Amino acid sequence: MGRKQERLQEYGQERYQAAGLLLSFYGDDFTGSTDVMEALALNGVRTVLFLEPPAPEALAAEFPDVRAFGVAGVSRAMSPAEMQRELEPIFERLRAIPTPLVHYKICSTFDSSPEVGSIGRAIELASAVCPAQRCVPLLVGVPELRRYTVFGNHFAGVGAQTYRLDLHPTMSRHPVTPMDEADLRVHLSRQTDKTIGLMDILDLAGDGARVRSRLAERLAERPDILLYDVLDEERLKRAGELIWEAAGQGDNRVVFGSSGVEYALVAHWREVGLAAPDTGMLQPRGAVDRLLVVSGSCSPTTESQIRYAIAAGFAPVPIQAEKLVDPATADQERRRLTEQANALLREGRSPLLYTALGAEDLAIGATREKLAGTGHAASDTGKLIGEQLGRLTREVVADNRLQRFLVAGGDTSGFVMRELGIYALECLMPIAPGGPLCRGYAKDDRFNGVELALKGGQVGKADYFVRVLEGK
Known part of the structure; x- marks a missing residue:
């Protein structure tokens, strides 16, 4: 048996294919959610985005060959109290559908505040619904979109320039959630009392054994949230591998982050044969005369x-x-x-x-x-x-x-x-x-x-x- 076949068994390919699903996600808005859907569909993972969590029987009847699905929301425009009313039932319904991973999608520029669209509050609510999960992975960087996290600090590209988030020409002056802090750990700590660890770019460098050893050291510090640095495609794929492995080891289903989570996962899935680029998208009409x-x-x-x-x-x-x-x-x-x-x-x-x-x-x-x-x-x-x-x-x-x-x-x-x-x-x-x-x-x-x-x-x-x- 070759190494690829061994890894497919290791990650339980038969179980996931039998369920027909790899991933479910909740998006912070429709634009962010289509980003996730695109990342998956381009890699042969048929994905449908819903306005409300679908009933399992309806999902199977109308979209029998779907392998990932998401729910779009408007939680990033909500207060913490509104988020609680919105998210608690959604997390409960997503937990009931047997996907290996449940992803809460946030914006790749992390725009949020204690008062509006609190990512910290969303993590607290997800943790309450899934209390057996000790640590929630958090991955924000998306090289495809020129978003990078380096030693916990976040950067975003505009035109030919790449800016630290607190100097970004748009996000630093966002009309509702201006980003005045580039260190995502500091920014998130204003929204939650949960502890935040970091798997930095040096931790993610090297062979698989070394990276897993560094992950074990970080988890031994018992953080409630573990932020992953993302600088390039290689580290992104490594992060996807670690998140996917954790999902197969007990109750570690919930992950938070941007569409970088999907780019990380599909990079790993391609390597082990769970996904492959194909014509997974539908075909458009071509040009229209008015828009x-x-x-x-x-x-x-x-x-x-x-x-x-x-x-x-x-x-x-x-x-x-x-x-x-x-x-x-x-x-x-x-x-x-x-x-x-x-x-x-x-x-x-x-x-x-x-x-x-x-x-x-x-x-x-x-x-x-x-x-x-x-x-x-x-x-x-x-x-x-x-x-x-x-x-x-x-x-x-x-x-x-x-x-x-x-x-x-x-x-x-x-x-x-x-x-x-x-x-x-x-x-x-x-x-x-x-x-x-x-x-x-x-x-x-x-x-x-x-x-x-x-x-x-x-x-x-x-x-x-x-x-x-x-x-x-």
């Missing part, structure tokens, strides 16, 4: 995409966000935008609706002032704007029988999906890392089979919107 774009993102990356798309012929429609967050004017502003988008689509044009042109847009300050004047907290921004943009998207897609649309912004994407009643997504094709084109599943025939791209603020090059229109 609705709705952007709730204020990142510089999205700004460059908006400007590029307008120069390429998209019709700009600025959203007066300060009116959307005011109950007295929200419906009127949504109707105005809907009418303008419908008129442009009837002319055969692609309307591009946006709340801001980058982080310096004066509209952001006006929206904050309006929020304060109406008694809302800054953390309410995503919900108030997202709900209105979700209703707008539903009306425009239905009125024009659109085959494809695009949403920019994590919080916005989640609310749009809920408004359209889309209960599941599956990858069609990659457009940019972290922003694939997807197929939507819905009970309503007007939206069932619609193609959509959901992108986070940092995802894609300048021509991303045009590539979605052209299906490239």
